[in-house]
Amino acid sequence: MSALDWYLQINLKARHMRLLVTIDTYRNLTQVADVTHVTVPAVSKSLAELERGLGLTLFSRTSQGLVPTPYGDCLIRHARSMLTILHQARDELKALSSGTEGKVRIGMLPASASVLLPQALSLLKQRSPGTNVVVNEGTTASLLPELWQGHLDLVVGRLPPPDTLGSFEEMELLEEPVTLMTGRHHPLARRRTLAWSDLLPYPWILPPPGSILRDPLERALEAHDVPLTNNYIETLSIHVARAQLQISDFIAVMADTPASDSTQPLHTLPLSLPRLLRPAGVLWNRNRGLTPSAQLMVSCLEEAAQRMLTGHGASPRTVPSKTLPIG
Structure with missing residues (x-):
């Protein structure tokens, strides 16, 4: 068994993993000492002992603070995973012991x-x-x-x-099919047939950029010559969207299941969107x-x-x- 194997299997402790993660978080020994309630020399000594035991340099000392080396990055990543597993085990044991x-x-x-x-x-x-x-x-x-x-x-x-x-x-x-929704009072809700151009005067409730629906929605609307205007609200909250539709002339794109709520009924516009989402x-x-x-x-x-x-x-x-x- 090499010295590295021996140290990892026998001598590496949970406190070492917490030390690595804390140093990586703050990159400053003084701050690490403050949050761990020990002295700076004690933090420095613990890190030196860990590096000596592994035979590896885990952090470079720079003018910007402590920066992980490739060895440090590797060990920190695994330390975070192991600490998460330990916390989960603690929670499960507490749950079992408390009934x-x-x-x-x-x-x-x-x-x-x-x-x-x-x-x-x-x-x-x-x-x-x-x-x-x-x-x-x-x-x-x-x-x-x-x-x-x-x-x-x-x-x-x-x-x-x-x-x-x-x-x-x-x-x-x-x-869940994705549909165009409005409030029951919306001017378009009173019409049995619609053209895509009928949507142009109205503001939109949109999923924010980076969400799963935003890009395919924009492409689908552009295919029907309905560019999104500057008049919109961005939210992922179904509650905000529903409430806004009840009091305004906005148009929203929703999965039909959450939209079909008897307590706050909405209107589905008779315009078909392609399958935008999984x-x-x-x-x-x-x-x-x-x-x-x-x-x-x-x-x-x-x-x-x-x-x-x-x-x-x-x-x-x-x-x-x-x-x-x-x-």
């Missing part, structure tokens, strides 16, 4: 999971009241890195296009696997999708999961 059954951390793409996820959560709580859930809303760009790093167990919403790096497991759950579904990191609680959540998502009314424009999908390349 609860676990915790599931879910990232939600709000515009496409606002109906599916609440129904699945209701099923989860019926089956396992002691399984707790943390839900964070966000965009694909913000949630997928969290899923990759292990900070999330699942991401639920519109499945992203398979055109970037990495590997996640996906399961398609629900096919189905709604669930993603997880296949390299990390799923905890029992996350497996139960996936099962509840499948059942909720099956229960969704096809009359709302959503078609349940029962397809086998497959590996999807995503960064």
